[in-house]
Amino acid sequence: MSALEQLQARLQYRFRDCALLRQALTHRSHGADNNERLEFLGDAALNLLVASLLYADGEADEGHLSYWRAALVREATLAELARETGLGELLSLGEGEQRSGGRRRNSILADALEALIGAVYLDGGIDAAGALVRRLYGERLRQLDLRASAKDAKTTLQEMLQGRKMQLPGYRVLETSGPPHAQHFVVQCEVVELGLQSAGEGPSRRTAEQQAAQSMIELLRAGAMPSRGQPVAKP
Numbered sequence: 001m002s003a004l005e006q007l008q009a010r011l012q013y014r015f016r017d018c019a020l021l022r023q024a025l026t027h028r029s030h031g032a033d034n035n036e037r038l039e040f041l042g043d044a045a046l047n048l049l050v051a052s053l054l055y056a057d058g059e060a061d062e063g064h065l066s067y068w069r070a071a072l073v074r075e076a077t078l079a080e081l082a083r084e085t086g087l088g089e090l091l092s093l094g095e096g097e098q099r100s101g102g103r104r105r106n107s108i109l110a111d112a113l114e115a116l117i118g119a120v121y122l123d124g125g126i127d128a129a130g131a132l133v134r135r136l137y138g139e140r141l142r143q144l145d146l147r148a149s150a151k152d153a154k155t156t157l158q159e160m161l162q163g164r165k166m167q168l169p170g171y172r173v174l175e176t177s178g179p180p181h182a183q184h185f186v187v188q189c190e191v192v193e194l195g196l197q198s199a200g201e202g203p204s205r206r207t208a209e210q211q212a213a214q215s216m217i218e219l220l221r222a223g224a225m226p227s228r229g230q231p232v233a234k235p
Contacts, residue, residue: 003090010085011116013132015123024119025087027108029094035115042118045126046073049117049133053141067152068144072137075201076211078110081136087112106201107184153213157189160220166193169216171209174199189216196220 001009004021008014015021020038028034050072054065071077082088088103091112102108113136121129134141157169175186185205189198189212196219200211 007086007090011120011132012135013120013124013128015119017123020119020123021116022092024115025090025112026092027094027097027102027112029097029102030092031094035112038115038118038122039111040118041121042114042116043073045121045129046114046117046133049126049130050137052130053134053137054144071214072140074211074214075106075110076215077140078113079106082109082113085113085136087116153210153217157213157217157220160217161191166191169213171212173205173208187212189213191216191220194220 004018008021023033024035024038026034028036047069051065051069054060054068054072060068088109091103091108093102093108097108117129117132120132161168170190170192172188172190173185174188176183178184182203184201184203185208186199186201187205187208189200189209190196196216198212198215198219200208200213200215202208202211
């Protein structure tokens with residue numbers, strides 16, 4: 001069984017037009033017949049389909065629905081799903097991107113997953129794309145508490161730290177790339193008192209900061225945050 005056949009088996013979707021699948025896995029650095037247009041389509045379809053799945057809950061208000069949709073379609077989440085699906089090793093990249101670790105880069109993985117959803121939409125229609133999104137997000141959707149806090153990540157992180165009388169996190173732009181109309185930012189979030197750093201990426205500084213804050217929250221919830229009343233270890 002070829003690598004593309006194995007991928008289709010994991011996705012539980014078989015393409016009628018395999019050229020769409022190959023295009024979805026082709027980064028712009030590899031040539032003109034790349035996945036940028038499919039990514040545009042997949043992004044729109046994904047937002048609609050995720051919103052529909054969240055709306056079906058029937059109880060969460062608009063603020064909570066918007067918060068969770070943003071969390072589910074953010075670059076870091078899409079990159080995780082792409083890794084779980086094994087997209088990275090199947091991407092067609094230019095030599096420069098291959099050498100610089102493009103197969104592991106969140107932005108490239110997230111774009112490829114959106115392109116894949118766009119390809120399924122073109123190949124099989126909205127129902128096929130919806131079924132794929134449900135399979136991709138299955139466990140994450142089952143674990144969601146849609147009525148949990150709808151605060152953005154930076155606010156949530158700030159409150160977590162203030163609740164333990166710690167200093168506010170700092171944010172610093174590490175890298176800015178791309179033309180003025182399509183810039184890409186990499187931002188670092190740092191909690192000095194804990195000696196912790198995290199990073200986020202996005203098309204704006206605000207988006208990158210939110211992603212960096214969310215990554216820091218996940219670090220803290222994984223055990224890096226001291227309990228209330230516990231002294232903070234100085235780095």
